[in-house]
Amino acid sequence: MAAASGRVSKKKPLPYFMQRSEDAVLPSFQNRRTLADHVKDNMLCAGRKSYFQRIVYVGRHPKVSAMTIRDRFLKVIKEMQEKTFNEVKLFGLMINFDEYSMHMIESAEETIGEYMRYLADSDLFECSRVVLVYNNINQRFFRKLVWRFADYLNGLPPAVIDAKDPNVVQNTINAFMVKVYTLCKMVRSEELDERSAFKSLYLDENYEEHTPDAVVLEYILGLNCLFNIQEYGQFYGVLPDVTTFRDKVWPIPDDMTPYDVFDSGKYQVNLTFGDV
Template sequence: MALPDLDVRSVLNVVEENFQKVGLKAYAIRMIYIGEHTLPKDEIIKQFRKTIQAVNASYCEINVRGLLLVYDSYFVHIIEGSEDTVHRHLRFLFKSETDWIEEMRRLDDEAAQAAIAAAEEAAAEGLTVMMEDEPHQRSERQMFRRLKILTVYHSIQTLIFEGWQAVTANPPSLIGKLDIFGPLAEHMEQLRICLDKINRLCQIAKSEETLSFEGLSAVDAKMEALPEVALLDYLLQSQYILDLRHVAHLHRRVDDYCFYFENVWPLPTQFTPRLLYKLKVDDLFVEPLPVMPWELVNKETTDDEEREEQSGSSSTD
């Protein structure tokens, strides 16, 4: 009689089958972060698109996809992909910022040298030319003033976006004022409101092939999906929301843990009394202090002296 076939699949086989059902090769995440930029809309979109193309051009389990919403000075970025590709995008973005700053400094130095050369030529001809500020007095170049991460969804099963796109918009004005020094509950409530708007934005982007926010009226339903500038600025100032650069720095980093016994001196040994500072609330629940050998010697000596004194007093009587 033949034995029945046994199911010898491993956990890896089950995980691979689940990935095939949802059309993925690895676990996917969705990250939402916001920021304040200093470039024109077209230029900041160009910088983001360059990093996305660089990530997707290299080997990656899940291509980076998402939506970039750009205002005049603020932006919201919803990005999807595997954990490695998303954090690779962040590293490329910060590297692009560093390259841009170096390029701007080089152009500023060339412009300053050209201005000095023109002034020297004018002085040789007897003319007076007004010089601009010194190079060290120029404002510091930066692409992003502030960056904050709103949330990360881990192990998502369905991706919202088919590719990556960027749109520009003019957001509505916020009615009322927000207190940046308010309690934690107020900050979390404003974060929830912002995430609800972003979720509504994702649903609109999923339903429309060509997403556009140009020419919208104030009462248009799409306007409710745009986070207000005051709301984004409030979240960027919040002390309860993590900085994006800090989160990117922590990726794949394990800090060295310092144990307590490595911070004390002398090092704990069998000769170190570790119970000296224990509070004696009740002798029934507190271990007695260890008795040292020299204490036993002193105790025996004291007992002998007491016996001699008793014997001496009895003989005199």
């Protein structure tokens, strides 16, 4: 009848809240975002092509002048830069004492990984510990590699370490890191101060109360729960074998996507068989 009367029936458009995009109607296993999508988004937000990392490590070396030990570190850094194709340089704060070194370095993951490998192959340290590994930092403390020397470490009053405290390890590490970050902020302010054209290589007395003493450094160097430089150099960039019974599924996974990265939806294949 509608055709005979010359009128054509038209469907009324659905309200906006009832309209669904083409992606929305696809099952969740077809339109979910991959791990690579998240990595690209993070890189875009950070304005970088690679993740930046911050590492804090301490070490004890044969007792020589702080200037001498700096020259040895610079030799390792130069050798690394000559033999690698990574153009991102090292940044951070390198504090050297006559017998100890306390360094905070920042750079791209690949650069830090290469540096730690070269450092592991050197004979700079008698003993060392990696205290902090901070992945995907938002911003750097320093625009370049800054060196500072100090000769008053052994003259500081000994730290009070309560061995009976059940949290003595974590509390000592936390207190150490507070001092490291305080030193970084103070030296950064000094470096950014345009009123002072001369920047002393030596820490003055204002830094003394924020410098960890030998007792704290020796305590940290004795912690077996922390990687030393050699262990970290071997571990960095190596995917550990984490095979468990959960990997023995069918079909065999065809990628290296970690478990529990994506949320399960109604279209997700159930491999738990009754554990839901």
